[in-house]
Amino acid sequence: MDIGVLLPTGTAQWAKDDDPRELITLARAAEHLGFTSLFVNDSLISPRIEALTMLAALAPATETATLGTGALLPFLRRPIQAAQSLASLDLLSAGRLTLAVGAGYPGRFGRPFYDLSEVPWARRFARLDETVTLWRALWQGADSFHGEFHHFTDIPPALRPYRPEGPPIWLGGATPTALTRTGRLYDGWLPYPPDPADYTTGLHGIHQAATAAGRTPDAVTPALFVTVRIDEDPEHAHRAADDYARATYGMPLAELEKIQAVVTGTAEQVTERLNQYVTAGARHLVTRLAALDLPTHRDQTERTAALIPGLLSHHALRG
Template identity: 75%
Template sequence: MDIGVLLPTATAQWGPADDPRELIALGREAERAGFSSLFVGDSLISPRIEALTMLAALAPVTDTVTLGTAALLPFLRRPVQAAQSLASVDLLSGGRLTVTVGAGFPGRFGRPLYTLSELPWERRFARLDETVALWRALWDGADSFHGDLLHFDDLPPTTRPARGHPPIWLGGATPAALARTGRTYDGWLPYPPDPADYASGLHAVRGAAADAGRAPEDVTPALFVSVRVDDDTESGRRALDDYARAVYGMPLDRLEEIQAVVTGSADQVLQGLQRYADAGARHVVIRLAALDLPSQRDQLERLAALLPALRATSAQKSSAPLRSSGVQ
C-alpha cells in the first residue's frame, strides 16, 4: 500500500506563530519517515498556498515521493496554461506528479468559484473531462483540439511532461463519476464515510473499466481520509470536532456524514484504515487533523509508526484473488 499525507497548505490549519515555509520541511520529514506521497488541496474558499506553487517548491527538495493534488480544480485555470504548469511540475520532480481533479460541489464549495472563473456551472463535468482530454492531447503534441465545449486551432508546442502523461485521477463517488473513472481516468480518489461504500464504488469503477476494455489495474484505487491519532476515541473526536469547525465551519458529526474520518488510539486508527484496505484501497492519502504545524508534525510521527503494519496488511490483501473485491 502507498500511504501519503495531505500537507496543510490552508491557513486554517496553521497556528499564529507558524511559518508557511515550514511546509517544505514537513514534506521532507514525511518522505524520510517512509510516506509514499505528498498531496496538496486546491480552493479559493479559504486562503492557502496555491497547489501547483507548493508542488513546484517540493519538487527539487524531495527525491522519491509522489507529488499530487487532492483535488485540483481545473476550472480555476486556463486549460492550456494549466497543461504547461502541470508538465513543468512533472519535469522538475523527475516524473513524480499525480493529478487528482474535481469539478467542485454545490454550495459555497462550487458555484461561487465558477462565477469567479467566469464559467457556467452547467455541464461542469463535461468541461472537466474535456479539459483532461485537452491536456493529454497537448502532451501528445496535438496542434488543435475540438470538443463540445473547448475549441482550439493552431495550438503552439507545449511543455512535455517527464513521462508521456502524468496519471490523472478523479475525485467523486456518484454513479456517473464511477463510470467516468472506469472509462478514462488513471485512478479514483473518493472519501466515503463507510468502507462498504468504498468497496461497492470500486466494484462499479472496475466494471466500467472492463466495459471500456481496460484492466482493473489500469485504475489506482485510492482513498482520502482525515485521521487523528490520540489517546483514545473520545479525545480524538474532541480534537477532530475542533478541526472540523475551524476548517469546514461544521461539527464533526456533520463532517463524518460526508467524509471518511478515522480517530482513536494507534490500534483503533490502524483498524479503521485496515477496513478501507479490506475494501480495496491501495493508495491512502491522509489528512492530518491538527490545527498548527507542531501538532501536524506530531501526528505525522504517530502515523509513521503505523506504516509497517498497514503495509503488511495491504500486502496480504493484494495477494488475494480479485474476486474478493467483486471483480471476476
C-alpha cells in the same frame, strides 16, 4: 500499497506564529518517515498556498515521494496554461506528479468558485473530462483541438511532460456517473466514503466501467482520502477532530463524518479502521491529519507514520 499525507497549506491549519515555509520541512520529514506521497489541496474558499506553487516548491526539496493534488480544480485555470504548468511540474519532479481532479460540489464549497472563475456551472463534469482530454492531447503533441467547450487551432508546440503519456490523472467523486467516468477515462480514483462497504461497491462499479471501455480494472489506481487523528485518549482525538472540522468546514465533526471518511482514536483503533478500507480495495491512502498548527501536524505525521508497517503487513496478508 502507498500511504501519503496531505500538507496543511491552508491558513486555517496554522497557528498565528507558524511559518508557512515549514511546510517544506514537514514534507521532507514525511518522506523520511516513510510516506510515499505528498498531496496538496486546491480551493478558493479559504486562504491557502496555491496548489501548483506548493508542488513546484516541493519538487526540488524532495526525492522519491509522489507529488499529488487532492483535488485540483481545473476550471480555476486556463486549460492550455494549466497543461504547461503541469508538464513543468512533471519535468521538475522527474515524473513524480499525480493529479486528482474534481469539478466542485454544490453549495459554498463548489459553485461560488465558478462565479469567480467566470466559468458556467452547467455541464461542469463534461467540461472537466474535456479539459483532461485536451491536456493529454497537448502532451502528445496535438496542434489543434475542437470539443464542446474548447476550440483551438494552430496551437504552438507544447512542453512535453517527463513521461510520454503525461502524469496519471485521478478523479474524485463517488456518484454513479463519477464511477463510470473514472473507469472509462481516468487513471485513479480518490473518494472519501464514510463507510468502507461503499468503497467496495464503488470500486466494483469502476471495474465494470473499465471493462466495458476495453480497459483492465488494474488500469485505475484505487485511492482513498481520509482524515485522521491519533491520540492515546480516544475522546481527546475525537474532540481535536471536531475542532478541525469546525475550523476547516464550519460544521461539527458529527456532520462531516456523514459525508467524508474520518478516522480517530488510538493508534490501534485507527490502524484497524484504515485496514477496513485496505480490505475494501484501497491501495493508496492519502491521510489528512486533523491538526490546527504546524507543530501538532508534525506530531500527527510521526504518529501516523508509525502505523505504516501495520497497514503494509495487512495489505500483504490480503494478497
